[in-house]
Amino acid sequence: MECPRCHNQNVKRLYKLHGKYYCRQCIAFHRVWVDEPYTQDHTRFPPQKVRYSLDFELSKSQQDISRQLVYNYQNHYHSLVLAVCGSGKTEIVFELIQYALQRGDRVCFCIPRKELVKELYQRIKEAFHQIDIGLVYGGHIENINAQLIVCTMHQLYRFEKSGFHLMIADEVDAFPFYGNPVLQQIFMRCCIGNYVKLSATFVKEDIDGEELLIMNRRYHGYDLPVPQLIICPHCLQVLLISFLLKKWKKKVIVFVPLVQDVDKLACQLQSYTHLRVRGVSSIHKHNQDNLMALKNGDIDVIVSTTLLERGITIEDVQVIVYHGEHDLFDRRTLIQIAGRVGRKISHPQGHVYILSNEHTSSIRQCIHTIKNLNQMSV
Structure with a gap:
C-alpha cells in the first residue's frame, strides 16, 4: 500500500477506518484514502493582456535570467535560480508571470512563511495592474479562485485538485519546506506544468534535472560581504x-x-x-x-x-x-x-x-x- 499523495509506504502510518486505509503521515493536510481516485480539474482562463511595471530598471543579469525563464517555460523546462541574497530575485520572475497569465495559465507564487507571503502579495499587487490576485495563508483566504495565487507552502493542499500550470517557489531552502517530503510531494501534485524554484543556497544535491541559472551579483554590483x-x-x-x-x-x-x-x-x-x-x-x-x-x-x-x-x-x-x-x-x-x-x-x-x-x-x-x-x- 502507498499513500497517493505523499507516497508513504510505512504500514505504521497507514490506518484503517470503516474498512479503508488512510495515511497518517500527511493527515494534517486533510485525509487521503489509499484507494482514493485522484483527478484534477485543469482550469484555464481566457487569454488577456497583462501589464506590470517596476519603479527601477532590472540589471543586465536580471534581464538575462528573466528572458531565460520565459524561454524555459515555453519549452517545458523546470528551472532553479541560484540568486544571492539581495540580488532582486523576486522581480526576475515578473516577465514569466506576465507571459503565463496572458496565455490563460494559472500561476502560483508560494513561500514558506506567512509574514513574507503578505509582503510578497503587496509587491506583486503594486506591480501588476488590473489582475485579481488570491492571497492564502493560515487563517486567511482571499480570492482563492483567482488566476494568480500567492500563498504559503502549507496552503498548497487546497489546490491539489485544480493545480497550476506555473509554480514559483521562493526560499525552498527554508523551514518548513526544506527537508519536508510531505510538503514537497504536495507541491509536485499541484504542478501540472513547470516550476521555478528560487534560493540563495542551492547545492548539487538539490538539482534533479532542472536547468540551473545563477545570479551571483546584487543589483548594485558590489561583492557580497565575506564573513x-x-x-x-x-x-x-x-x-x-x-x-x-x-x-x-x-x-x-x-x-x-x-x-x-x-x-x-x-x-x-x-x-x-x-x-x-x-x-x-x-x-x-x-x-x-x-x-x-x-x-x-x-x-x-x-x-x-x-x-x-x-x-x-x-x-x-x-x-x-x-x-x-x-x-x-x-x-x-x-x-x-x-x-x-x-x-x-x-x-x-x-x-x-x-x-x-x-x-x-x-x-x-x-x-x-x-x-x-x-x-x-x-
Whole structure:
C-alpha cells in the first residue's frame, strides 16, 4: 500500500477506518484514502493582456535570467535560480508571470512563511495592474479562485485538485519546506506544468534535472560581504561583541542559536555598552515593532534567533553571530545571515563577524561559497 499523495509506504502510518486505509503521515493536510481516485480539474482562463511595471530598471543579469525563464517555460523546462541574497530575485520572475497569465495559465507564487507571503502579495499587487490576485495563508483566504495565487507552502493542499500550470517557489531552502517530503510531494501534485524554484543556497544535491541559472551579483554590483571568523572562547564573546558595538556605532543584529540566549545576552550587552538593545524570537512580543525601531534608529541593537535570518532589509546594518559553532548555524543559515549586510546601494558593504570557539565545517563552507560567488563570472 502507498499513500497517493505523499507516497508513504510505512504500514505504521497507514490506518484503517470503516474498512479503508488512510495515511497518517500527511493527515494534517486533510485525509487521503489509499484507494482514493485522484483527478484534477485543469482550469484555464481566457487569454488577456497583462501589464506590470517596476519603479527601477532590472540589471543586465536580471534581464538575462528573466528572458531565460520565459524561454524555459515555453519549452517545458523546470528551472532553479541560484540568486544571492539581495540580488532582486523576486522581480526576475515578473516577465514569466506576465507571459503565463496572458496565455490563460494559472500561476502560483508560494513561500514558506506567512509574514513574507503578505509582503510578497503587496509587491506583486503594486506591480501588476488590473489582475485579481488570491492571497492564502493560515487563517486567511482571499480570492482563492483567482488566476494568480500567492500563498504559503502549507496552503498548497487546497489546490491539489485544480493545480497550476506555473509554480514559483521562493526560499525552498527554508523551514518548513526544506527537508519536508510531505510538503514537497504536495507541491509536485499541484504542478501540472513547470516550476521555478528560487534560493540563495542551492547545492548539487538539490538539482534533479532542472536547468540551473545563477545570479551571483546584487543589483548594485558590489561583492557580497565575506564573513570574518574570530576564534574566541565563550567567556570572552560577550566582551568582544560589546567592544565591536561601541567601535562601530551602527545598527547591529546579533544572532544567537537558542531562544534562551536572547534575553540573557540582550541584558548583558545593554549593561556593558549602555546602548538600546531589544530581543527578537518566536516567543517574543513586538518583534515587528522592534524591527521597525532598528530601521528608524530608535534602538541600536537587536539580539535575535534565526527568525531574522531572511526576508529583512535594514540599511547599513552589521551582523554578529554568537556561538557560531552551534549546529543550528549550518552553511545555509550562515549564508542567509551574511546576506542581511550590504543590501542597499547607499551602503553596499559592511561587517559580518562569526564568533566561535572552533572552525566548523559549516563556517568553512559558508566563507568558501561566498568567496566563490564573488569570483564567479556568469
